[in-house]
Amino acid sequence: MPERRASARPKRKRDAAATREAILEAATRRLATQGYERAGVxxxxxxxxxxxxxxxRYFGSKEGLFAEVIARALDMGHLLRDGRANLADQLARVVVYGGEDAPDGVLxxxxxLxxxxxxxxxxxxxxxxxxRTQLRLLAEHIGGDDAAVRAAMVLAQLTGFAILHHVLRPEAFADARGEKLVALLSKSLAACIG
Amino acid sequence: MPERRASARPKRKRDAAATREAILEAATRRLATQGYERAGVxxxxxxxxxxxxxxxRYFGSKEGLFAEVIARALDMGHLLRDGRANLADQLARVVVYGGEDAPDGVLxxxxxLxxxxxxxxxxxxxxxxxxRTQLRLLAEHIGGDDAAVRAAMVLAQLTGFAILHHVLRPEAFADARGEKLVALLSKSLAACIG
DNA sequence: TTTCGAAGTCAACGGCCGTTTACTTGGAAC
DNA sequence: GTTCCAAGTAAACGGCCGTTGACTTCGAAA
Structure with a gap:
């Protein structure tokens, strides 16, 4: 019989900060893939x-743990890269090609959510x-009239695309080439950005 | 002390078909508002x-019950009205103004989901x-090249808007007028339909 | 009115989950 | 090497949930 799981792990030394970080990482991955209910403590x-x-002991409760997960994810995962040119195209590429396994990824x-x-x-x-984080940043990048509403519309489109492309996966998306999806998505994103 | 819940109800006669229907209705409402995990048998x-x-006894298990709920909802709730003119505008109005309380509504x-x-x-x-239901119908209404992918993109946009407008409800959407949302959404839907 | 099957209820089982309490162990400081 | 607090564990509790099997009740047919 092979070794147990615990001995296969690097067996991290006793370090409260590192342990806390490891828990947060694991919780982020579980929450992103399974949701609040199915992600067990x-x-x-x-x-x-x-x-x-x-x-x-560290986070008080399951709710406290995932509250910190969400706050951290919203702070870190900036949807936008540095340059603000071709915003629609950049966003489209993020949700089309962004890996779902990277716990600190923008996706x-x-x-x-x-x-x-x-x-x-x-x-x-x-x-x-x-x-006060993502939507505010997005609105600043978009600018112009109704920037707040347009930013929310952009977020809605990105979320909707993500749920179809990464969760539901209908046949039409499985068959389509990535660039085709990028083209369609960035086109309708541009219609919102104006 | 007032009457109990059971006596306040019309006290339906023993009717297997009617009872089945009542269970399906209740399950649909619970699933639409609470999701699979939180909706208890x-x-x-x-x-x-x-x-x-x-x-x-009627549905075998919780999974069997909600399988029938989903199948029924997808059969009944046709996203599209009869006329196929102004498709983008029609769809936009459905998700902006559609009430979430109607268990047989198109929303x-x-x-x-x-x-x-x-x-x-x-x-x-x-x-x-x-x-084989909604996406096929949508693709037929859209027509042209890549009808299947475009139909999926439309569904993605509708779903994304629904999650923001009916669940997350950011400030920007709460402040905006309905017609403004319809205009923005139908414009980006049109960008997908082509 | 009696009968009998279907409609519906009751109570319990087993399992999973979040949480808590009391306990053990590691490692740094002296 | 001894001390001692923080880091970490073990085990159990209570509650909720899906499911099941035995029991009860309604109502139509004879």
């Missing part, structure tokens, strides 16, 4: 190489943070 | 005025049924 703890009790906040749509507490956390 | 049964055991399939995004079994049911 025991699973997250096992991914991080610790016990469920320790998770609650993560979208997956977090749509996998937690059924959880009122998670939605509350998103609403509170979104307006 | 006991709650659904109570809404329909029966016991959880009877629900499992229901979208809410079912985005509230069940975290549940793999529900996603599987959607994928299987979507391609």
């Amino acid at each position: 025991r699973e997250v703890a096992a991914d991080a190489g610790v016990t469920a009790a320790l998770v609650n 993560t906040p979208l997956l977090l 749509l996998h937690s749509a059924a959880e009122p507490r998670a939605i509350e956390l998103f609403r509170r943070d979104l307006d | 006991r709650e659904v049964a109570a809404d329909a005025g029966v016991t959880a055991a009877l629900v499992n 229901t399939p979208l809410l079912l 985005l509230h069940s995004a975290a549940e793999p079994r529900a996603i599987e049911l959607f994928r299987r049924d979507l391609d």
Whole structure:
């Protein structure tokens, strides 16, 4: 019989900060792929190489843990790269080609959102943070009249595309080439940006 | 102390077909507002005025119940009205003004989808049924080259708008007038339809 | 009115999950 | 090497949920 999971891991030394980080990373991945309900505290703890009790010790509760996950994801995962030229095309490429496995990727906040749509507490956390982070940045990049509404429309399109492309995966998307999707998406994004 | 819930209800006579229908209605409402995980069999049964055991008797299991809910919703809730003129504008009005409380409304399939995004079994049911109902109808109305991909893009936009407008509700959408949203959405829908 | 099958209920089982309490262990400081 | 607090674990509790099997009740047919 081979070694157990725990001994296969690098067996991190006792380091509260590093352990905290490992838990947050594991929680982000679980939340982005499974959503609030299906992401269990025991699973997250096992991914991080610790016990469920320790998770609650550090973050108070499951809700506290995922609140910090969402806040961090919204702070880190800036949807926009540095240059603001070709905004529609940039955004389109992010959601078409962005890997879903990178826990700090720009796609993560979208997956977090749509996998937690059924959880009122998670939605509350998103609403509170979104307006003053991603949407504000987007609105500044867009500018002009109705910048706030247009920014929300852009976010809506990105989220909708993400749910179809990364979760539902209808036949039409599976068959289509990536560049075809980029072209269509950036075209309708441009219609919103103006 | 007032009467109990059961006596406040019309106390439907023993009618298997009617009871079945009542359970399906209640399940549809619960699934559309709470998603697969949070919609409990006991709650659904109570809404329909029966016991959880009877629900499992009629539908075999929770999964069987919601499979039928999804299939029915996709069959009934045709996104498109009869006339095919101004398709973008029609669709935009549906998701902007469509009430979320009507269990047979055209908006229901979208809410079912985005509230069940975290549940793999529900996603599987959607994928299987979507391609041969809503997406096929949409593609026929759109026509031309890449009709299938364009139809999926339209569904993505509608779903994304629904999650923002009916679930997340950012400030920008709360402040905006309905007609402004219809204008923006139909414009970017038109960019996809071509 | 009696009968009998279908409609519906009741209560319990087993499992999973978030949380808590008491305990053990590691490692740095002296 | 001893001490001692923080890091981490083990185990259990209580609650909720889906499911099941045995029981009860309605209502139509005879």
